[in-house]
Amino acid sequence: MQAISRRLAQESLRPAASASSLNSLYPLAHYYNGADHPEDGFTLTPKGVGHLVRKGTGGRSSVSGIIATVFGATGFLGRYVVQQLAKMGSQVLVPFRGSEDSPRHLKLMGDLGQIVPMKYNPRDENSIKAAMAKANVVINLIGREYETRNYSFEEVNHHMAEQLAVIAKEHGGIMRFIQVSCLGASPSSQSRMLRAKAAAEEAILRTLPEATVMKPAMLIGTEDRILNTWAHFAKTYSFLPLIGDGSTKIQPVYVVDVAAAIVAALKDNGTSMGKVYELGGPEIFTLHELAELMYETIREWPRYVKVPIPIAKAISTPRELFLKKVPFPLPTPNIFNLDQIHALTTDTVVSENVLTFTDLGIVPHKLKGYPVEYLIQYRKGGPQFGSTISERVSPDAWP
Numbered sequence: 001m002q003a004i005s006r007r008l009a010q011e012s013l014r015p016a017a018s019a020s021s022l023n024s025l026y027p028l029a030h031y032y033n034g035a036d037h038p039e040d041g042f043t044l045t046p047k048g049v050g051h052l053v054r055k056g057t058g059g060r061s062s063v064s065g066i067i068a069t070v071f072g073a074t075g076f077l078g079r080y081v082v083q084q085l086a087k088m089g090s091q092v093l094v095p096f097r098g099s100e101d102s103p104r105h106l107k108l109m110g111d112l113g114q115i116v117p118m119k120y121n122p123r124d125e126n127s128i129k130a131a132m133a134k135a136n137v138v139i140n141l142i143g144r145e146y147e148t149r150n151y152s153f154e155e156v157n158h159h160m161a162e163q164l165a166v167i168a169k170e171h172g173g174i175m176r177f178i179q180v181s182c183l184g185a186s187p188s189s190q191s192r193m194l195r196a197k198a199a200a201e202e203a204i205l206r207t208l209p210e211a212t213v214m215k216p217a218m219l220i221g222t223e224d225r226i227l228n229t230w231a232h233f234a235k236t237y238s239f240l241p242l243i244g245d246g247s248t249k250i251q252p253v254y255v256v257d258v259a260a261a262i263v264a265a266l267k268d269n270g271t272s273m274g275k276v277y278e279l280g281g282p283e284i285f286t287l288h289e290l291a292e293l294m295y296e297t298i299r300e301w302p303r304y305v306k307v308p309i310p311i312a313k314a315i316s317t318p319r320e321l322f323l324k325k326v327p328f329p330l331p332t333p334n335i336f337n338l339d340q341i342h343a344l345t346t347d348t349v350v351s352e353n354v355l356t357f358t359d360l361g362i363v364p365h366k367l368k369g370y371p372v373e374y375l376i377q378y379r380k381g382g383p384q385f386g387s388t389i390s391e392r393v394s395p396d397a398w399p
């Protein structure tokens with residue numbers, strides 16, 4: 001075992017190993033983690049200098065060898081990524097801005113000392129360097145689907161990501177860099193956020209050709225910002241505005257599957273390096289069908305107000321016009337978000353002949369069932385209230 005760890009250390013100390021030489025490390029790393037437990041085997045492919053120490057059977061108290069800085073860990077996807085990394089014994093550095101409370105929920109996900117919140121300033125290069133200093137993996141989850149007075153779409157979704165890649169390159173010991181983009185990100189998108197995400201992908205792969213880009217579809221899960229927003233609106237106002245005629249196709253995906261894909265990419269033998277993955281759920285929904293799933297789960301009678309796209313744009317435009325002109329912050333847009341309305345004018349589904357969950361060995365969950373079960377909190381008589389069958393009988397049919 002000592003001979004193996006010596007060889008591993010020597011290999012990992014060679015500067016800038018090529019992809020083919022990295023692949024030759026795979027059987028060694030696999031053996032080191034125990035061939036009897038392939039599911040526990042962890043094969044972080046070394047790139048630059050980095051000392052990998054791995055111990056244990058792969059559980060929370062093991063040492064996976066990953067020291068990951070997860071930018072954007074305080075968000076929705078972040079909690080699932082941190083949880084899955086911590087579960088296999090990784091150390092997770094959590095740069096956060098704002099209050100100490102924002103990373104607090106993450107600390108419990110790992111053993112004592114494994115989750116390390118670090119205050120940083122995304123506009124201060126030195127604080128980013130400090131957050132990355134001890135890491136061998138960087139995962140960028142920073143993103144925002146609306147602009148604020150302080151941060152433009154381009155700064156958050158493109159420039160910050162590019163800066164992280166540049167700093168990771170200078171660092172020299174970052175073995176894996178994972179950028180989370182969005183399905184539908186394209187330089188020709190009508191949405192500014194999706195254009196910024198596309199620019200970030202291009203800049204990152206230019207700076208770090210061995211980076212991995214994940215492009216998840218709309219994320220669904222306990223803290224999501226689509227079904228929760230719809231359910232809340234439907235409960236408050238007894239109807240749901242359906243932008244357009246609700247026929248736009250989307251391929252929503254369970255957030256836990258996306259986190260699993262990120263971890264699977266880290267665990268492979270380097271095959272995901274330099275690749276782009278499109279991560280959509282197993283089913284394609286129209287917006288109307290997704291809203292029906294929401295109504296069915298909250299056991300309310302579906303009522304829609306179809307809002308033609310020009311009217312939806314007219315409702316959402318004033319926020320964008322006045323955002324930087326008034327001396328106070330404007331409310332966060334949810335249903336009427338101009339940029340998202342632009343994004344929802346076209347279908348957003350996984351393209352053909354691209355890498356997907358299958359290439360990472362993951363079978364994504366169907367949404368109906370456990371992934372949307374959190375919506376039962378919106379049932380008016382409590383979680384056990386009503387039945388989907390009785391709700392589906394029109395009140396007009398009652399005697």
Ligand SMILES: NC(=O)c1ccc[n+]([C@@H]2O[C@H](COP(=O)([O-])OP(=O)(O)OC[C@H]3O[C@@H](n4cnc5c(N)ncnc54)[C@H](OP(=O)(O)O)[C@@H]3O)[C@@H](O)[C@H]2O)c1
Nearest residue numbers: 072073074075076077122141142143151182216217218219
């Ligand atoms: N949610 C979806 O449906 C969806 C779908 C496809 C792709 N994605 C992408 O997946 C990634 C994670 O999504 P998410 O839903 O977890 O997002 P989220 O909940 O909004 O979290 C975003 C993270 O980015 C950070 N962030 C936002 N603006 C920042 C700024 N100006 N400076 C520094 N940090 C900033 C946030 O930090 P604070 O907590 O400090 O604000 C938070 O940690 C994003 O890149 C997103 O674009 C999301």
